[in-house]
Amino acid sequence: MKRRVLGVTAAAAVAALALTSCSGGGGGESSDGTLNYWLWDANQLPAYEQCAADFNEANPDITVKVTQTGWDDYWSKLTNGMASGTAPDVFTDHLAKYPDFVKTDQLLALDDEGIDLDQYAEGLADLWVGQDGERYGLPKDWDTVALFYNKAMTAEAGITDEQMASLTWNPDDGGTYEDVIAHLTVDKNGKRGDEAGFDKDNVAVYGLGLQDSGQGMGQTQWSFLTGTTGWTHTDTNPWGTHYNYDDERFQDTITWWAGLIDKGYMPKLETTVGASVNDNFGAGKAAINSNGSWMINTYTGYDGVEVGIAPTPVGPEGKRSSMFNGLADSIWVGTKQPEAAAEWVAYLGSAACQDVVAEKSVVFPAILTSTEIAAKAFADKGIDVTPFTQQVADKTTFLFPITENAAKIDGIMKPAMDAVLAGQADADSLTAANEQVNALFE
Structure with a gap:
């Protein structure tokens, strides 16, 4: 049976964070209040380190450590970590990868009760629902x-x-x-x-x-x-x-x-x-x-x-x-802190974090209002990103x-x-x- 983490706890964490607003080993090695979070994009590392700092401040009993590894090594390290029991508690996931992770029972299913899925760009949230009807990620960004x-x-x-x-x-x-x-x-x-x-x-x-x-x-x-x-x-x-x-x-x-x-x-x-x-x-x-x-x-x-x-x-x-591609954050089944991991994933999927990502003008966050912030941040640097955003507005994506x-x-x-x-x-x-x-x- 697949274990599920409670969305009520996660939603409450987001609410608390909204009011207040590296390195790491594998999740299998940490049970002391430290969550290990992995991503592959070095350009986004500063934004997520800021999100982690904000989350840590609002949740002094949970410390998030962020590790960035380049794309070429990221997936091999992740799969090896899953096999050895040292994978991160939470990691940035890709649509090409997660179906096989689900198939091999490597992900915790999320309860999205209390989370506004309509805040995300159309279709993104649906992509992370498996054939079993369970949710395995909350959208973090999109690309065209x-x-x-x-x-x-x-x-x-x-x-x-x-x-x-x-x-x-x-x-x-x-x-x-x-x-x-x-x-x-x-x-x-x-x-x-x-x-x-x-x-x-x-x-x-x-x-x-x-x-x-x-x-x-x-x-x-x-x-x-x-x-x-x-x-x-x-x-x-x-x-x-x-x-x-x-x-x-x-x-x-x-x-x-x-x-x-x-x-x-x-x-x-x-x-x-x-x-x-x-x-x-x-x-x-x-x-x-x-x-x-x-x-x-x-x-x-x-x-x-x-x-x-x-x-x-x-x-x-x-x-x-x-x-039209979209990344999400997933929880490894081997985490020793599933509820804390759920709180972190919910925060990553919230405007509190995605607005921080948007202001760094690196990617387009999944939340529509955060996307607008990102487009303005790019424009402030003299970059017109309309060729990317117009595809979504005109519904010419697949x-x-x-x-x-x-x-x-x-x-x-x-x-x-x-x-x-x-x-x-x-x-x-x-x-x-x-x-x-x-x-x-x-």
């Missing part, structure tokens, strides 16, 4: 995708901000999106990608940067394109049991996208290994990057680079599209696909997608990969 571009490069190419804001795309000829990418690509002799004599094998600046193949989700790589065709990752969401990588709309999109490499407009996949797509952008090696809203400060922080942000292109069905077997799906889709981008296979080879993915649910 947009285009970061080098304004000096677009200006030199004669491309206006208005043009960047009104790009169109289709899988047949790429629309004005491909036109712009081609024109922003420059070879080492100064020839543009749409000019006679362009040398695709000796490119100095790529029109579009490449992070990787996107595995099975393609969140920042291609999902904002496939989403404009009417294609969906799964049959239903959340908790789909059938993937659609064999769909013609998906494969046509990937064929177009991979074709940018062959044309010399996007770097070859093998050159991206160990490289940072955003650092290449900052170094002037690419004119456009598609990336998530959590990267705003990174892109706008490069010295000597004036950055513009444009919305994703309008697709063949006449609308833009962006994956929810991050939630299914079991996420790690196994990526294990199948990564080599399959890599082969297509490397020119070793055509997109129709993804039909065979799709059969392997769907066999996981049989």
Whole structure:
């Protein structure tokens, strides 16, 4: 039987904190009033250290210690900690990960009684309810995708901000999106990608940067394109049991996208290994990057680079599209202090903490009023984040696909997608990969 922590206690903690307003080992090691909390984003560490300090002051019998570990090591350390009994009491959770944590009974279910779920952006709270009807997280933030571009490069190419804001795309000829990418690509002799004599094998600046193949989700790589065709990752969401990588709309999109490499407009996949797509952008090696809203400060922080942000292109069905992802905080089943952990999670999911996060202008908090604070904080720094927030306002988003077997799906889709981008296979080879993915649910 799954243990549940009482929402009444958690809600009371939030109320008390509203009136008043590092390092750490595993939760399995602490039973002295110390809660260990893990997150992966270094940019958000100061905000959550402030939240922890505020919480500690209002709850002198509970001390929260915050540990930040980079994404590449975070999940391996977490799963190893769960196996050894030293995982943190509370941790930042991801939609791609939590279904398998639930499946292996690693999370405590939360009682959300007394918590206003309507305060969060539409759909976010629902994502964290498992197939068993239990809640396993309270929303902390959300993200969408947009285009970061080098304004000096677009200006030199004669491309206006208005043009960047009104790009169109289709899988047949790429629309004005491909036109712009081609024109922003420059070879080492100064020839543009749409000019006679362009040398695709000796490119100095790529029109579009490449992070990787996107595995099975393609969140920042291609999902904002496939989403404009009417294609969906799964049959239903959340908790789909059938993937659609064999769909013609998906494969046509990937064929177009991979074709940018062959044309010399996007770097070859093998050159991206160990490289940072955003650092290449900052170094002037690419004119456009598609990336998530959590990267705003990174892109706008490069010295000597004036950055513009444009919305994703309008697709063949006449609308833009962006994956809508949201993180939450979950409680490890091995915590020795479930009620204290519930109080901390409830505080993390409250305006008292999310307003602090918002004022740091790093991400968009899940609470709508906190999102407004974040947008203003970005604006005060001279950053217009409308391309990210407008997707939500216009309801042109689709929810991050939630299914079991996420790690196994990526294990199948990564080599399959890599082969297509490397020119070793055509997109129709993804039909065979799709059969392997769907066999996981049989």
